[in-house]
Amino acid sequence: MPDSGYPWPIETTRLDNGLRVVVSEDRTAPAVAVNLWYDVGSRHEPQGQTGFAHLFEHLMFEGSVNVAKTEHMKLIQGAGGSLNATTNPDRTNYFETVPAEHLELALWLEADRMGGLVPALTQETLDNQRDVVKNERRQRYENVPYGDAWLRLLPLLYPPGHPYHHATIGSMADLNAADLATFQAFHRTYYAPDNAVLTVVGDTSAAEVFALAEKYFGGIPARGDIPAAPDGRTVPATGRPVAETVTADVPAPRVYVAHRTHPFGSPGYDVITVLAAVLGSGRGSRLYQRLADGERIAQPDLVGAYGVDLAHAPAPLIATVTARPGVGAQRLADGLHAVMDELATVPVTPSELDRAKALLSTAWWRQMSTVDGRADTLSRYATQFGDPARAAERLPAWLAVTAEQIAEAAAEVLAADDRVTLTYLAEEKP
Amino acid sequence: MTLIATRPGPGPARPYRFPSVVRRAVAGGQVVAAHLPGQNLAVALLLLDAGAEREPVGKEGLGGVLAKALEEGTAQRDAAAYALAVEGLGTELVTALDWDSFQVSVQVPVDRLGAAVELLAEAVRTPRLDPADVVRVRDDEATALRMDWANPGPRADAALRADLFGAENRWGRPMYGDPESVAGLDVEDVRVFHSEWFIRPGTLVVAGDLDRVDLDALGAAAFAGTGGGPVDRAGPIDVRLREGRRIILVDRPGSVQSTLRLGHPSPHRAHPDHVPMTLAGTVLGGAFTSRLNHLIREVRGYTYGIRGDFASSRRLGRFAVSSGVQTAVTAPALTEAVGEISRTQSGGVTEEELAVARSWRAGQLSVELQSPRAIAAALATLVVHDLPDDYHARLREALLAADVDQVSAAAATHLHPESLTLVVEGDAAVIRDELAATGLGEIVES
Numbered sequence: 001m002p003d004s005g006y007p008w009p010i011e012t013t014r015l016d017n018g019l020r021v022v023v024s025e026d027r028t029a030p031a032v033a034v035n036l037w038y039d040v041g042s043r044h045e046p047q048g049q050t051g052f053a054h055l056f057e058h059l060m061f062e063g064s065v066n067v068a069k070t071e072h073m074k075l076i077q078g079a080g081g082s083l084n085a086t087t088n089p090d091r092t093n094y095f096e097t098v099p100a101e102h103l104e105l106a107l108w109l110e111a112d113r114m115g116g117l118v119p120a121l122t123q124e125t126l127d128n129q130r131d132v133v134k135n136e137r138r139q140r141y142e143n144v145p146y147g148d149a150w151l152r153l154l155p156l157l158y159p160p161g162h163p164y165h166h167a168t169i170g171s172m173a174d175l176n177a178a179d180l181a182t183f184q185a186f187h188r189t190y191y192a193p194d195n196a197v198l199t200v201v202g203d204t205s206a207a208e209v210f211a212l213a214e215k216y217f218g219g220i221p222a223r224g225d226i227p228a229a230p231d232g233r234t235v236p237a238t239g240r241p242v243a244e245t246v247t248a249d250v251p252a253p254r255v256y257v258a259h260r261t262h263p264f265g266s267p268g269y270d271v272i273t274v275l276a277a278v279l280g281s282g283r284g285s286r287l288y289q290r291l292a293d294g295e296r297i298a299q300p301d302l303v304g305a306y307g308v309d310l311a312h313a314p315a316p317l318i319a320t321v322t323a324r325p326g327v328g329a330q331r332l333a334d335g336l337h338a339v340m341d342e343l344a345t346v347p348v349t350p351s352e353l354d355r356a357k358a359l360l361s362t363a364w365w366r367q368m369s370t371v372d373g374r375a376d377t378l379s380r381y382a383t384q385f386g387d388p389a390r391a392a393e394r395l396p397a398w399l400a401v402t403a404e405q406i407a408e409a410a411a412e413v414l415a416a417d418d419r420v421t422l423t424y425l426a427e428e429k430p
Numbered sequence: 431m432t433l434i435a436t437r438p439g440p441g442p443a444r445p446y447r448f449p450s451v452v453r454r455a456v457a458g459g460q461v462v463a464a465h466l467p468g469q470n471l472a473v474a475l476l477l478l479d480a481g482a483e484r485e486p487v488g489k490e491g492l493g494g495v496l497a498k499a500l501e502e503g504t505a506q507r508d509a510a511a512y513a514l515a516v517e518g519l520g521t522e523l524v525t526a527l528d529w530d531s532f533q534v535s536v537q538v539p540v541d542r543l544g545a546a547v548e549l550l551a552e553a554v555r556t557p558r559l560d561p562a563d564v565v566r567v568r569d570d571e572a573t574a575l576r577m578d579w580a581n582p583g584p585r586a587d588a589a590l591r592a593d594l595f596g597a598e599n600r601w602g603r604p605m606y607g608d609p610e611s612v613a614g615l616d617v618e619d620v621r622v623f624h625s626e627w628f629i630r631p632g633t634l635v636v637a638g639d640l641d642r643v644d645l646d647a648l649g650a651a652a653f654a655g656t657g658g659g660p661v662d663r664a665g666p667i668d669v670r671l672r673e674g675r676r677i678i679l680v681d682r683p684g685s686v687q688s689t690l691r692l693g694h695p696s697p698h699r700a701h702p703d704h705v706p707m708t709l710a711g712t713v714l715g716g717a718f719t720s721r722l723n724h725l726i727r728e729v730r731g732y733t734y735g736i737r738g739d740f741a742s743s744r745r746l747g748r749f750a751v752s753s754g755v756q757t758a759v760t761a762p763a764l765t766e767a768v769g770e771i772s773r774t775q776s777g778g779v780t781e782e783e784l785a786v787a788r789s790w791r792a793g794q795l796s797v798e799l800q801s802p803r804a805i806a807a808a809l810a811t812l813v814v815h816d817l818p819d820d821y822h823a824r825l826r827e828a829l830l831a832a833d834v835d836q837v838s839a840a841a842a843t844h845l846h847p848e849s850l851t852l853v854v855e856g857d858a859a860v861i862r863d864e865l866a867a868t869g870l871g872e873i874v875e876s
Contacts, residue, residue: 028468030444031797066435070728074719078786079440080793097797104438115433131731135687139734139754143687145580203444219432249684251580252573282522283501283513293509296566300498301574325573351514358520362538365471369801 005364005395010378010388011206013213017222018194021213022378022388023206026371032202034106035095035375036114037383039197040190042170043089043163043229043312048177051133051170054087055178056186058129060094061085065116069125072109079105082372089164090310091383097372100203107216110198114191115220118184126180137169145250146424149320153258156242156420157316163232164313192223197382202371232313235260243421245329252299253329254322255336256422260314261307261413265385267397271409272307272317274401277356278348279339280305280319284355286342287321291335297327298335311384317414329423340419343410348403357399364395446796446826449805451812451819452640456649458656459631462813464805465640472543472638473802475535476554476652477810479661480627482605483529483745488614490600491575491607492623493532495568495615497525500534502563505556509563512553519546523553529605529743530814532627537803540642547634548651554628555655561617568620572613579609582682582689582754586855589678589876590691593851594748595669601746631656633813637805667746669695671849675768675871679862680855688760688856692738692767693750694846699742699815705828706840711740712787713779713837714771714845715751719786721770722751732756732763738771740844744815749845757857761864764854768847768870775845778838787837792829795822 011023042053063069076083081098096106141147151167158164198217200209262268280287280303287305291298298321305319319340323332367373378388449464466472485492501523503509516523521536534554536546578584588604595602603611634652636645671694682689697703708716715722715738726736736753751771755763779787799808799822812821852870854861866873 029796029800030446031800065433066437070719070724073717074786075437077717077719077790080789080791080797082794082797099793099796100444101441104441108434108438112433128728128731132727132734135727135732135734135754135756138686138756143582143685143754145577216434219434221432249580251577282517284510284517288513289510299573299577300570302577322577324570351518355514355517358518359522360520362471362520365539366537366801366803369469369471369803371800 003396004392006368006389006392008374012382012388013210015193015214015218017218017220019213019217020197020382021210022197022199022382023204023209024201024374024378025205026201027203029371030100030203031097031371032100032103032200032204033095033097033371033375034103034110035093035199035372035379036110037197037379038092038191039195039383040092041088041090042166042168043232044190045166048174049182050166050174051168052178052182052186053092054168054170055129055133055175056183057085057087057092058133059121059125059183060113060117062125062129063120064113065119066112067109072113075105075109081106087168089168090312093376093379095372095376103200103204104212107212111216111220114193114196114217117187117191121180121184123180126178126183130175130178134172134175137172141169145248146254149256149422152244152246152422153256153316153318153420156244156422157258157260158232158235158313161230162235162313163229164310189223190226192226193217193220194222194224195226197379199375199379199382199388201375201378229312233263235314237418239417241417241419241421243423245423245425247425247427250424250426252323252325252426253332254320254424255329255333256318256320257336257340258316258318258420258422259414259418261317262314264309264311264315268409269307269315270397271401271405274356274360274398275343275406275409276305276307276317277359278352278406279343281356281359286339287319290339291321295335297324297332298322299324329425333421333423337416340414341416343414344407348406353403360398361395446823448799448820448822451809452645454645454649456646457653459649459653460633461636461645461649462633462809463636463640463645464809466637466802466805467639467641469639469802470539471537471802472540472636472643473535473537473806474543474547474550474648475533475635475806475810476550476632477635477813478532478627478632479630479663480532481528481530483600484627485600487598487600488611489619490603491571491612492615492619493527494606495571495612496620496623497527498567498571499559499564499620500525500553500557502567503558503560504552505558506552516549519549521546523550527606529601531810533810535806540638543638543643544647544651547648551652551654557624559621559624564617564620568612568615572609575607575609575612582685582687582855585680586689586691586853589680590693590750590851590853593678594693594695595746601667629656630658630660635806635809635813637802637809663744665745666698669746671695671846672851673849675848675850675852677865677871677873678851678853678876679858679865679873680853680876681858682855683857683859685857686757687754688757688854688861690753690755690764690767691750691853692850693748694849694851696740696747696749696844697742698746699744703840703844705825706832706836707740707844709784709787709791709829709832709837710774710779710841710844711738711749712791713783714738714774717787717790721774722767725766725770726753726763730763730766732759736767757860760854760856760861761868764852764865764870765868768850768852771845771850772847774841775847778841779834781834784832784834784837788829788832792826795826
């Protein structure tokens with residue numbers, strides 16, 4: 001068993017303006033991954049402004065003081081790079097992987113939009129990207145069967161006012177109401193060097209990156225006093241199960257079960273991660289063996305369970321099954337609930353545990369097999385736990401989880417009286 | 431302002447190297463491997479000449495059903511024991527199918543690769559194919575396809591393919607079949623397909639730290655008990671372009687978006703224009719900064735994204751554009767997309783656009799070819815298309831050397847805006863009249 005999940009060097013520094021810089025040198029391939037985490041996500045959005053953090057992410061590609069509209073993409077792709085950005089409840093990340101000789105270009109572009117976005121932000125850009133995001137919402141959530149499951153689960157799991165109560169994509173009404181001044185303020189508030197981590201992994205050295213970071217980011221003033229998101233760490237158990245049934249244009253009944261567990265990064269969540277693999281990863285998982293193969297009530301390709309790795313509140317564990325033809329939603333839900341309940345009562349066997357850990361090990365090393373995967377991981381640990389080197393702890397922590405801990409965790413956080421169940425029924429066709 | 435206004439230029443270019451390739455004949459089969467020193471993870475991929483092209487007409491989806499049936503127990507153990515054994519190594523059996531090949535692979539920490547390849551071979555060479563299991567797997571596959579076909583896209587894709595290549599041909603039907611074709615398969619179809627195509631040795635592709643891998647042992651495991659040699663593969667198919675555009679309307683009542691699939695036939699993979707054609711496709715629809723994405727997403731705001739490219743297999747190819755646009759702007763989006771294709775065909779590309787496309791494609795080789803999975807896929811390309819070990823290095827040179835005249839000529843020769851099939855999957859009652867008013871072509875209801 002490996003005693004470290006991160007056997008590469010890590011060097012860190014902090015600029016005077018608070019920007020944390022993380023470098024992990026690896027000369028294997030002539031490429032570098034540049035990754036920035038801003039510690040702002042949809043959990044910071046007040047009521048009436050849902051979807052703003054994500055819409056803002058789009059605006060970051062639309063030009064800044066020294067970079068023309070659409071030029072960011074053109075320059076990175078023109079350098080041979082890949083780039084993207086994502087927003088989730090916790091944070092917003094921006095990343096590009098480029099041939100190593102273009103490292104300086106990538107840092108210049110990131111610095112320009114960190115320090116110089118507001119003067120370049122126009123009403124026209126906002127209107128256009130608002131339309132793009134609304135199209136994204138239609139394409140991902142509204143026009144696909146079961147596409148709105150996540151949007152429905154969150155408010156069932158987290159009460160109004162909780163930072164995870166609403167989904168990152170936001171509501172159409174809030175997006176329509178978004179005005180320019182709000183976004184200018186959003187950038188001034190959160191897109192500051194002292195609210196970000198810059199990680200570079202690959203064909204470069206710490207000395208080179210530290211010097212370039214100082215050159216391009218060093219002149220950006222610190223914001224200081226960045227407002228915190230509402231505290232969501234304590235979510236009182238309701239003591240009663242919550243169920244929602246949706247009748248929609250879906251091809252078969254489907255059931256989701258969700259629980260609030262522990263925050264990502266905590267020992268409790270490590271147990272949940274292994275538990276989720278026992279429950280729902282692969283053909284050897286309990287859900288597959290019991291419901292797809294055993295009782296044959298679930299479609300084999302659509303069985304799964306996973307934790308959503310959120311760090312600022314008890315993170316969700318979600319399990320889902322979809323009915324085989326002729327199987328009703330109630331029978332399916334009963335089957336899923338029974339398998340969930342048994343996690344506390346039927347001990348996980350050594351082979352179940354080994355299987356789950358082996359799958360998690362491969363998943364970990366797959367994430368580590370590219371410079372971009374490593375960069376995002378280091379940014380996460382620096383942002384959420386204050387030290388990128390703590391990335392090395394995750395895999396050993398998973399491997400140390402015991403069957404007893406899984407049974408205890410199931411009894412503690414997967415109790416039937418604190419469960420969310422979301423059921424989709426196929427609407428009758430005329 | 432505290433920012434540096436001047437954009438930095440590139441540093442000295444670092445040499446590009448594809449990992450060193452080892453080719454070896456072992457136990458009646460071929461092993462093709464790439465050395466990734468220090469990499470903890472390794473991939474082994476068995477490549478069989480059993481792509482969709484090998485399925486008889488009317489039996490579409492056979493390979494997909496067989497792929498699933500492989501895991502329903504082997505000569506040595508039942509399905510549950512097999513799943514525990516494979517997943518106990520930390521991998522799942524990953525199957526993939528395209529027109530030219532069938533691929534089965536495992537991905538594990540390198541010290542487990544030998545055990546994983548033994549299990550892979552056990553499933554591929556000696557599956558039980560118990561009739562009751564095969565029937566169940568077939569029904570599950572048909573159900574899974576029905577689920578998938580409830581999403582926007584598959585029906586539009588099928589309509590486009592049939593119109594381009596003719597539904598009477600295997601290659602004019604969906605690569606994975608459709609819910610009906612899969613439901614119509616029987617146990618004998620699956621057993622015959624296995625005995626015909628899954629007992630031949632094929633090629634084992636390996637990507638990993640070869641200092642920690644015994645290639646001969648892997649080959650011996652992968653090829654044990656195999657027989658029969660390679661089977662001739664037919665040459666490229668000459669596909670006719672249609673005369674005049676047409677619109678195929680696929681009804682999706684209540685849809686909030688219209689799914690667009692525009693396309694026409696294009697050359698096969700070994701065509702000498704492959705590189706300039708790829709670059710013309712990149713300028714038009716490949717990169718985020720493409721002409722189509724700029725116009726339809728960034729300027730008009732009609733969509734979350736639009737892409738277009740040339741794709742090819744050993745025997746044929748197609749140019750296609752795909753997008754999802756708001757229902758209300760279906761007609762203008764379609765008109766503008768056709769207009770952009772026409773402009774690219776007649777006017778070619780600019781040096782500025784080509785500079786982005788060429789360095790992006792070339793740079794992607796060093797950026798994307800990192801993980802064992804990506805390297806294994808690159809090796810599979812070498813095998814399927816009979817390419818040399820230094821193909822990726824040469825490709826990089828060819829991409830960087832392509833000039834505006836060559837790429838514009840490829841656009842002029844291989845784009846056919848007047849022969850496009852325009853498939854629109856959306857709320858027909860809402861969009862039919864507007865589509866007719868565009869004058870882009872006659873409307874056929876699918």
